[in-house]
Amino acid sequence: MSTIALSWCYMLYFMTMNMNPVGQWRIADIGLLFVMWGIMMAGMMLPSAIPVIMLVDKLNYRRRQQSKPFTQTFYFMVGYLLAWLAYSLIATLIQWWLHHLMILSPMMISINTNFSAALLIFTGLYQWSPFKQKCLQLCRSPFSFISTHWQEGVAGAIRLGLKHGQYCLGCCWLLMALLFVTGVMNIKWILILSLIVIVEKMLPKGDVLSKVLGILLLCYGFYLFL
Amino acid sequence: MIPIFNNMVINMADENSWALSMHQIECCNCSHGCGCQFGGFPDSESGACEALLGFSVIKGHLNELDLSGVKMVFAAMWPKAIHEGNGKGALFIDNEATAEQVTALATIMSGQAGGMPVEAIAATFTEFEGPILTDITMNTADRHASFSIKDILEVEQTPLISPVTGEEQNVHITFPDGGFMWNDGIIGNSKSMHINHHNIVFEHIGKFSAKAIANWGN
Numbered sequence: 333m334s335t336i337a338l339s340w341c342y343m344l345y346f347m348t349m350n351m352n353p354v355g356q357w358r359i360a361d362i363g364l365l366f367v368m369w370g371i372m373m374a375g376m377m378l379p380s381a382i383p384v385i386m387l388v389d390k391l392n393y394r395r396r397q398q399s400k401p402f403t404q405t406f407y408f409m410v411g412y413l414l415a416w417l418a419y420s421l422i423a424t425l426i427q428w429w430l431h432h433l434m435i436l437s438p439m440m441i442s443i444n445t446n447f448s449a450a451l452l453i454f455t456g457l458y459q460w461s462p463f464k465q466k467c468l469q470l471c472r473s474p475f476s477f478i479s480t481h482w483q484e485g486v487a488g489a490i491r492l493g494l495k496h497g498q499y500c501l502g503c504c505w506l507l508m509a510l511l512f513v514t515g516v517m518n519i520k521w522i523l524i525l526s527l528i529v530i531v532e533k534m535l536p537k538g539d540v541l542s543k544v545l546g547i548l549l550l551c552y553g554f555y556l557f558l
Numbered sequence: 559m560i561p562i563f564n565n566m567v568i569n570m571a572d573e574n575s576w577a578l579s580m581h582q583i584e585c586c587n588c589s590h591g592c593g594c595q596f597g598g599f600p601d602s603e604s605g606a607c608e609a610l611l612g613f614s615v616i617k618g619h620l621n622e623l624d625l626s627g628v629k630m631v632f633a634a635m636w637p638k639a640i641h642e643g644n645g646k647g648a649l650f651i652d653n654e655a656t657a658e659q660v661t662a663l664a665t666i667m668s669g670q671a672g673g674m675p676v677e678a679i680a681a682t683f684t685e686f687e688g689p690i691l692t693d694i695t696m697n698t699a700d701r702h703a704s705f706s707i708k709d710i711l712e713v714e715q716t717p718l719i720s721p722v723t724g725e726e727q728n729v730h731i732t733f734p735d736g737g738f739m740w741n742d743g744i745i746g747n748s749k750s751m752h753i754n755h756h757n758i759v760f761e762h763i764g765k766f767s768a769k770a771i772a773n774w775g776n
Contacts, residue, residue: 387641390681398670473598474641475682476738479675536599536639 339375362428368517369420369427373508376526377416377500378409380533384474384496385409388489391478403489411493415501423509430512441515445556448513452553455506459546467502468542471533504529574671576662577775578618578625581698582740583705584611584770585713585748587762595731595738599639608635608760610713610753612705613772614698620662620671628655629694630663631705633758640682647679648758649688650707664689673776675738687756700744701726703769711753715746715767731768740770 378385388408395402430436435444442448458464470477477499483492507525514521528545532538586592586600586609593601600607611632618625629652636645649667651660665671667689669680680686696705704714717726729745737743745768752761 383641386643387678387681390643391677394669394677394681400670400672469597473594473596475594475598475639475675475678478641479678479738480736482674482678536605539597 336375336378339371339378357428357431362424365427366421366424369423370417372511372522373416373420374413376508376522376529377504378412379526380471380504380529381409381412381496381500383534384471384477385412387474387478388492403484403486405489407486407489408493408496411490411495412497412500413493414490415494415497419501419505419508427512427516436512436516439515440512440517442513449553449556451506451509451513452549452556454553455510456546456548456550456553458506459542459549464503465539465542467499468532468539470499471496471503472538503532574620574665575776576618576620576666576671576673577773578613578666579616579771579773580618581614581616581703582611582768582770582772583613583696583698583703583713583715584609584739584743585715585751585762585767586610586765587760588766590718590745590747590766591731592766592768594640598641602765605639606635606637607640608762609633610711610751612694612696612703612713614696616771620666623658623662625659625662628652628659628663629696629705630655630667630689631694631707631711632667633711633753633755634679634683635758635760636682640679643682643684645679645683646685646758647683647688648686648690648755650692650694650710651689652694653691655691660689660691671776673774676774685757698769700769701746710755713751713767714749715769716749717746719747740768740772743768743770 385405385408389405392402392405427436427440431438435442435447437443477496481492481495483489507529510525511518511521532542535541586607587602587604588594588600589602591601593599594607599605602608611634613630613632615625615628618628631650632647633650634645634647636642638644649664651663655663666673667676668686669677692707692710694705694707697703701717702715706712718729719725720727730742731745732742734741745766748763748765748767751763751765751767753759
C-alpha cells in the first residue's frame with residue numbers, strides 16, 4: 333500500500349519539479365528518466381494487482397497464524413515490480429530514441445500525428461488480440477493463478493510475482509506506451525490510464541470493456557490520420 | 559479474520575505429505591461454463607459464488623495414513639469472486655471414516671498441511687465450520703453423479719441435452735496444462751442442488767455442474 337501511495341505522491345508533486353525539459357540527454361538524464369518510468373509504472377500497475385497481492389497475503393497471514401514457515405508478501409511484489417522495471421528500462425530507451433527522431437517534444441509529448449495515430453490504432457487492434465485477451469484473463473483470475481503456479485520460499489515468491497507481472501505486461505504494455513501520445517508526465521492521463529487498467533482487471537465485465545476501449549482507440553487513431 | 563478450525567487442536571509436523579485422487583462432483587450457481595474456470599469471475603446473476611462439492615477419495619494418504627474410500631462434502635459461498643475473499647464454508651465427512659481419517663482430512667481441507675488448491679481456498683474463508691460428521695450418500699457415475707445428506711443438502715447432476723436432437727451430449731472442459739481444480743471435467747446440469755445449514759443456505763437448479771477426477775497434493 334505504502335509503495336502505491338509513495339509513487340502517486342511522487343507523480344503528483346515531484347515529477348514536474350525533477351524533470352525539467354531535457355535538451356541534451358546526458359547519462360544522468362536517462363537515469364532520472366528511468367527512475368521516473370519505474371515509479372510511474374509501480375504507481376499505475378500496483379493498484380490493479382491488489383486482488384492477487386491480497387490473496388497471497390491472506391495465504392501467508394494464515395500460515396503465520398498457524399506458526400508455519402511463510403514468505404513475506406513483499407517478495408511477491410518485488411517480483412511483480414521487476415517485470416515492470418524491465419519494461420521501464422525499455423520504455424526509457426525508446427523515449428530517448430523518439431526524442432532523437434524528434435517525434436517527441438522536449439516536453440515528452442508526441443508532436444508527430446502519424447506516430448500518435450499509428451500507436452493508437454495498433455493499441456486498439458491489440459486490445460482485441462487473442463494474446464492480450466489471454467493475458468487479461470490470467471490477470472483477472474488470481475485464484476486459479478495462485479493455485480496452479482504457487483512456489484515456496486523467497487525465490488519462489490519473486491518468481492511467482494515475476495510471472496504474474498509478465499501476464500500484466502502482456503496485457504498492458506501498449507496501454508502504458510500510450511503515454512507517449514498523451515504526454516509522458518501528463519498526470520491527468522496517468523490517472524485515466526490507471527483507472528482503465530483497474531476496470532479491465534478488477535470488474536466482472538472488464539474483458540468486455542477492454543474490447544470497447546479497443547474500438548474507441550481505433551476510431552480516435554483513424555480520426556487523427558484524417 | 560477468524561482462524562478456521564480454531565476449536566480443534568491439530569499439532570502436526572510441518573512436513574505433512576498428502577495426496578488425494580478423488581471423484582469430484584461439483585455444482586455451483588453459475589450458468590453453463592462457470593466463469594471462474596476462465597476469467598476469475600463467476601457468471602452468476604448476483605456475481606456471487608455458491609458451490610457444493612462432493613468428494614469420494616479413490617486413493618489418498620496423509621503421511622502413512624490411508625484415506626482411500628472416504629467421502630466428504632464441501633459447501634462454500636463467497637459474496638463476490640472467490641479471490642476477493644469473505645467466504646463461508648463447511649466441511650462434512652462421512653461417518654464411515656475413522657477418527658484419524660477425519661482429523662487428517664480436516665487438516666488437509668483447512669489448508670493446514672499446505673498444497674494447492676486447498677491452501678488458496680482456505681485463505682479466502684473468513685468463516686469455516688467442520689468437520690461435521692454425518693451420513694453421506696454418494697453416486698460417482700460420470701454423467702448422473704449425485705450426493706446428499708439427509709435434511710441438509712442434495713445435489714444431482716444430469717447431462718446437457720442437445721436442443722436440436724434432444725440427445726444427451728458429451729461435453730467436457732479440459733485444461734491440457736492443468737486446471738486449478740481438475741484437468742478434465744464432464745459438464746452437465748444440476749437437476750437438484752440445495753443446502754440449508756446454519757448460515758449457508760442456497761438453491762440453484764439448472765446451473766453449471768461438473769464431474770471430474772481431482773488430483774491434489776502438496
